[in-house]
Amino acid sequence: MKKRKLFLILFLLSMLSTDFAFAQDWAQLSKYKAENAKLKAPVPGEQRVVFMGNSITEGWSNHNPEFFEGKPYINRGISGQTTPQMLVRFRPDVIDLKPAVVVILAGTNDIAGNTGPMTLEEIMGNIVSMAELAKANGIKVVLSSVLPAYDYKWSPGKDPVTKIATLNGMLKSYAAKNNLVYLDYYSAMADDRKGMQEKYTYDGVHPNKDGYLVMGPMADAAIAKALAQE
Template identity: 60%
Template sequence: MPAFRIRTLLLALVLIAPIASAQDHAAPDQPRTDQPRPDQSRPEAIDPLYTAAPSSLAPDDIASLQQRLADWPQLARYREANAHLEAPKPGERRVVFYGDSITDNWGRQQDTAFFPGKPYVNRGIAGQTTPQMLVRFRQDVIDLKPAAVLILAGTNDIAGNSGVSTPEMIEDNLRSMAELARAHHIRVILASILPVSDYPWRRGLQPADKVRALNAWIKQYAAANGAVYLDYYSAMANQDGGLDAELAGDGVHPTPAGYARMAPLAEKAIERALSH
């Protein structure tokens, strides 16, 4: 056989072998796409598409994943609403509530009200983590020209919604959002993460101590950097470091009673921030 044909055959074998190996030896902890998908009505459900072995994905799955990853921070969610939002009126002190599903559901969940008559704007997105929020911070906060921003974020990082996050990673993202706000003369309110003893979409993480530790950092950072610390945690935590069913039916997302307890705390924090 001519030498060039031998080299061509060897090159083909080298290229094909890893593909076959990946197909035959997929990691055991990577879910296959023929497994039942999580209930997507749960905002923080983690779709196996994000963790499946590439070789196990069908063409339709790949197209769906590419579409989602094309807007990973979900900039499209509020783009049109932002375009139609008028600039604050003279003397109006707009406040942006910025967060994940706990913010997103406020006023959108049945029997909850989002501060009627107040110039407050809800820019929460269910399931989001702090890196996603940092990416969309300019579009969904700075460009709205608020007097203050109330940031409630980090619990989905602890849950691992967008991969493993260390405490330092979460702190860096919160710090960056606060610094961006201050650079644009926006007062900063940093809210404590709500208590949680277990995530219903990812059981067994035992997050209570991680939540306490992150809240301690948020409180210290706020005090050292002129931000207002909004302590939801102390007003809502039970003895296990979680939320009673009255305040959060699934242990994470507030009920109307939960939001009713949070509302006056938020109002006091906003008053403090705007009075400085």
């Protein structure tokens, strides 16, 4: 009985420690701080690209690291993040790295409610703010569609099928009106019920290597298109 109580106390203390650390660095500004400090400014002619996103972006380097090899691509994805968190860290993790292009992939965790309830308009507002910050600093913007998801295992019942489709329509419209490149992963990866095709995912939300192999050439083409814009 005493061992069970001790285990429970230690478990609760670990949870409190985790919650405290999260509260102290809600946007996880510390995650890439050391790497950012070591990163030198782009050399003349270097077309640096930063990938800003959540676990789908962060996981790209784990499941398909070859995509980044030999390219001036920098991964700044953080698992679980929502658009307000990305907006807070957009300056140190994107602007200060002086890229030519930023590829923004965001929104699915907002729909899942990872940092609380958010409307599609609020999600879109945060993405627009990131795009405006990038443009104000001479950075070309690629707006990625949210990837298809039929449901979230960690947060069921949020109707992602409808919300993702609506948000993607908002992103596509904004990109067209503001001369930004829209990167449509969704159409290439969705199945008949508007979830992700099984062959491209290991859990219905995150791509596996085959999923990233689909996304890679699409991202390369979108980046080239952005770089060619006046």
